Amino acid sequence: MAEIIGVDIGTTSTKVILYNQAGKIIASENHGYPLYQTVPGMAEESPTAIYDAVVAGITAVAAKATQPVAGLSFSAAMHSLILLDDQFVPLTRMYTWADNRAAAAAAQLRALPNAHELYRHTGTPLHPMTPLSKLVWLAQTQPTLHQQARWFVDIKAYILHRLCGQLVTDYSLANATGLFNLQTFDWDAQALKLAQVQATQLPQLVDTTTQLTGFDPQLAATLHLSPATPLIVGASDGCLANLGVNAIDPGIAAVTIGTSGAVRVVTDTPKLDPEGRLFCYYLAPHRWVVGGPVNNGGNVLHWVQETLFAAETAANATTGQSTYDLITSLAAKVPAGSHGLLMHPYLNGERAPLWDANARGAYFGLTARHTRAEMARAAMEGIIFNLAHVAKMVQALTGPFTNLQATGGFARSTTWRQILADIFDTTVTVPASTEGSSLGAAVLGFESLGLITNLAEVHHLVGNTTSQVPNPTNVQTYQALFPIYEQLAEAYQPIFKELAKFK
Structure with missing residues (x-):
C-alpha cells in the first residue's frame, strides 16, 4: 500500500x-x-x-x-x-x-x-x-x-x-x-x-x-x-x-476554526458575490471553493483564557492541566444564549462578513448576574454566530447546506460542535482526523500519482466519523438571538473607524 x-x-x-x-x-x-x-x-x-x-x-x-x-x-x-x-x-x-x-x-x-x-x-x-x-x-x-x-x-x-x-x-x-x-x-x-x-x-x-x-x-x-x-x-x-x-459535493459545507476560521463550499463553476464579500478559489478542474474567511476563531478563546482565566492559566503552567478544558466545561453548563449575553468577536479586525480592518469586539447585554462562564460561552457562541453570518451569504450563492463537515482544533470539543449544530440548525459531521488540509494534500497527491482515479474517492479515506444533531430548544433560542446579533454588528460598523483612532 x-x-x-x-x-x-x-x-x-x-x-x-x-x-x-x-x-x-x-x-x-x-x-x-x-x-x-x-x-x-x-x-x-x-x-x-x-x-x-x-x-x-x-x-x-x-x-x-x-x-x-x-x-x-x-x-x-x-x-x-x-x-x-x-x-x-x-x-x-x-x-x-x-x-x-x-x-x-x-x-x-x-x-x-x-x-x-x-x-x-x-x-x-x-x-x-x-x-x-x-x-x-x-x-x-x-x-x-x-x-x-x-x-x-x-x-x-x-x-x-x-x-x-x-x-x-x-x-x-x-x-x-x-x-x-x-x-x-x-x-x-x-x-x-x-x-x-x-x-x-x-x-x-x-x-x-x-x-x-x-x-x-x-x-x-x-x-x-x-x-x-x-x-x-x-x-x-x-x-x-x-x-x-469530504466536503466537495453540493450542499456539504466545511466549517473550520483554527486560529481563524472559514465557511466554504465546493461548486463546479466559479460563483462570485455581487457585493464582493466572498472568495472564489480554484481547487482542481471543475471544483471551485466559495466561502468567507474570518479573522476571529480560536484566537478569541485564547484571549478569554489569557484575560478572564489568567490565574488558572498561570497555575496550570506548572501543573500541566488544561485551562481550555476548564473553560469549555464551564461554558457547557451555561444555557444556550448565555443568559442574554452576546459577544461580537472582532478582536483582530474582521474579514468576512464585514471586511473591516477597524472592526472591534464587544460584549452586549452584560449584567451583574453574568459570570466568567457566561462570558466564555458568549465568546464561543459569538464566533459561531459570525460564521453563520458568513454562511448566510454563501448559501445565497450556492444553495442551502444539508450537512456541515467540521475541521480544525475546535472540532474535538463536544461543546463547540453542539453550538455549531444548534446555531446553523444543521447536522455536524466530524471526520476521524480533524487535520483536513494535510489529508486533502495527500488525496490530491494520490490522484496526481495515479493511485486514485478521482478526488471523490476521498470518502473512502476520511475514516470513521461522529455526528452531532441540533437540539431543537437551543435552535429556537439562537434563531431569536441571531437577528439581534446581526443588527448590532450593523449598528457598530460606523463607529469602528472612530474607535480605531484611539488605539
Whole structure:
C-alpha cells in the first residue's frame, strides 16, 4: 500500500503527516515558529524558520515510512508574501494574511471606480490580507525595497524552490493573491499594474496536481527520501480542508476554526458575490471553493483564557492541566444564549462578513448576574454566530447546506460542535482526523500519482466519523438571538473607524 507525505504549512506551525493509501496516519510531526508583531498591524514570520520546520517534519516522518515514500504533497496558508533578491534570498520576512498594515492601500483599491471589476477578475475580496494590497502598500511606503525585489513569492513557492530549485505557484494559492485572473488562468494585467509588478517577477503558474522533481541528492538523503521522489505542488489550506473532510459535493459545507476560521463550499463553476464579500478559489478542474474567511476563531478563546482565566492559566503552567478544558466545561453548563449575553468577536479586525480592518469586539447585554462562564460561552457562541453570518451569504450563492463537515482544533470539543449544530440548525459531521488540509494534500497527491482515479474517492479515506444533531430548544433560542446579533454588528460598523483612532 503506497505511502505519501502531506505537508501543511500553516500560520503558526507546519504539520507533516505520513499517510498510507487507505488514509491511515502512519506518523505525524508538528513544528511551530514565532509570529512577529512588534508594531501595530504587523504579523510576520521568518521564511527560513518555516523551511526549517518543513525539513524537520519531513525528516522525522519519512524515517518512519514502511517503504519508499511515493511523493510529497503540499498545502499552505493563503495570502503570504515574501520579497526575494535575484539569488532567491529573502529581502523581507514573510507577510502573513494577518498583517494589517496595508489597510489604507486596501481602502484605496476599494475606492477605485473599477474595484468590482477587479474582484470579478480575481475572485478575491479587496482587503489588507491580500498580496495585492500589501504590494500597493510597499510600493507607497517602502519604494526602494519594492524596487530591489527580483521576485515576489508565496511561502510554498519559496519552500519548493529550496527543495527542488523550481519556482512555481499553483492556481489555488495564486487565486488568493488578488493578482490572478480566474477566467484566463494567468496573472491579471490590471492587478499587476496596481501592484507595480511584472508577470516575470512572479512564479510560474501550474495546476494543483503538477509534479516537480529535482531534489538535491544530499538534501534527499537528509530527508530520508529518494532524490527521484516527486513533489506534488498541491493547493491552499482552505481549499484542501474541504477535500480532506469530504466536503466537495453540493450542499456539504466545511466549517473550520483554527486560529481563524472559514465557511466554504465546493461548486463546479466559479460563483462570485455581487457585493464582493466572498472568495472564489480554484481547487482542481471543475471544483471551485466559495466561502468567507474570518479573522476571529480560536484566537478569541485564547484571549478569554489569557484575560478572564489568567490565574488558572498561570497555575496550570506548572501543573500541566488544561485551562481550555476548564473553560469549555464551564461554558457547557451555561444555557444556550448565555443568559442574554452576546459577544461580537472582532478582536483582530474582521474579514468576512464585514471586511473591516477597524472592526472591534464587544460584549452586549452584560449584567451583574453574568459570570466568567457566561462570558466564555458568549465568546464561543459569538464566533459561531459570525460564521453563520458568513454562511448566510454563501448559501445565497450556492444553495442551502444539508450537512456541515467540521475541521480544525475546535472540532474535538463536544461543546463547540453542539453550538455549531444548534446555531446553523444543521447536522455536524466530524471526520476521524480533524487535520483536513494535510489529508486533502495527500488525496490530491494520490490522484496526481495515479493511485486514485478521482478526488471523490476521498470518502473512502476520511475514516470513521461522529455526528452531532441540533437540539431543537437551543435552535429556537439562537434563531431569536441571531437577528439581534446581526443588527448590532450593523449598528457598530460606523463607529469602528472612530474607535480605531484611539488605539
